[in-house]
Amino acid sequence: MGIRLNCYKFDDIVENETKADFEVTVTSEMMDQFLSICGDINPMHIDSKYAKSKGYNDRLVYGMMTASFYSTLVGVYLPGKYCILQEIETSFYNPVYIGDILTIKGAVTQKDKVLKRLAITAKIVNQNEKRISKAKIMVGCLE
Numbered sequence: 001m002g003i004r005l006n007c008y009k010f011d012d013i014v015e016n017e018t019k020a021d022f023e024v025t026v027t028s029e030m031m032d033q034f035l036s037i038c039g040d041i042n043p044m045h046i047d048s049k050y051a052k053s054k055g056y057n058d059r060l061v062y063g064m065m066t067a068s069f070y071s072t073l074v075g076v077y078l079p080g081k082y083c084i085l086q087e088i089e090t091s092f093y094n095p096v097y098i099g100d101i102l103t104i105k106g107a108v109t110q111k112d113k114v115l116k117r118l119a120i121t122a123k124i125v126n127q128n129e130k131r132i133s134k135a136k137i138m139v140g141c142l143e
Contacts, residue, residue, distance in 0.1 A: 003022075003076060005076055005080050005081050006020070006076065006077050006078065006079065006080030006081065007079075007080050007081045007082065008078070008079035008080055008082065008141075009079070009082060009141070009143045010079075010082075010111070010116050010118075010141040010143065012079075013079060013108050013111060013118060013141070014108070015108055015109060015110060015111055016107065016108070016109060017108075018078065018079075018107065018108045019078070019105070019106065019107040019108075020073065020077035020078035020105075020106055020107075021077075021103055021104060021105040021106070022072070022073070022076075022077060022103070022104055023101055023102065023103050023104075024069060024101070024102050024104065025099070025100070025101050025102075026061050026065075026066075026096060026097070026098055026099065026100050026101075026102065027098065027099075028098050030061075030065065031045070031059075031061060031062070031065070031098060034062050034064075034065040035062075038062070038064070040062060044056070044059065044060045045059055045060055045061070045062055046059060047059060056095060057095075057097055058097050058098065059097075059098070060095050060096065060097070061095070061096035061097060061098065061100070063092050063096075063133075066092075066096050066102065066124060066132060066133060067088075067090050067092075067133060067135070069102065069104045069124065070088060070090065070104065070106075070122055070124075070135050070137060071085060072104070073104050073106045073120075073122055073137075074106070074120060074137055074139050077106070078106050078107075078108065078120060079108075079118065079139065079141055082141050082142040082143045083139045083140070083141065083142070084139060084140040084141075084142060085137070085139055086117070086138045086139055086140055087137065087138035088135055088136070088137045088138075089135060089136045089137075090133055090134070090135045091133060091134050091135075092132070092133045093131050093132060093133060093134075094126070094130050094131060094132050096126065096132055100126045100127060101126065101127040102124050102125070102126055102127075102132065103124065103125050103126075104122065104123075104124050105122060105123055105124075105125070106120045106121065106122035106123075106137070107120065107121055107122075108120055109121045115140070116140060116141045116142075117138055117139065117140055117141070118138070118139050118140075118141055119136070119137070119138055120135075120136075120137040120138075120139065121134075121135075121136060121137075122134065122135045122136075122137055123135070
């Protein structure tokens, strides 16, 4: 898979300088796996003809599937191993389709030394730099 788990400790993090990003290509297999986990059978996600009849290019990728990449951002890349996801606020802007290449980006914008918490501002863009979503994430840092 080629993913390397980052191990940033709280003291390693520099506000507005510590950043991370990674890419994911959305596949039909991912959609099938997410459907089997969540059970969301809305035709916008599973029926191409239906989605097209509603004005979309094809069936829509689950928004929460794309938002799950924020968990990967903090749990693997920023800060990584010592992270506990505590809070996330997400807004969605544009649809995602199978075959889209998503870039997930995040930066630490605030450190709370008393609680050892990090505020991370994140976003997802597609291969055309179109904004898919944004998130405000709060994580605890175990070390």
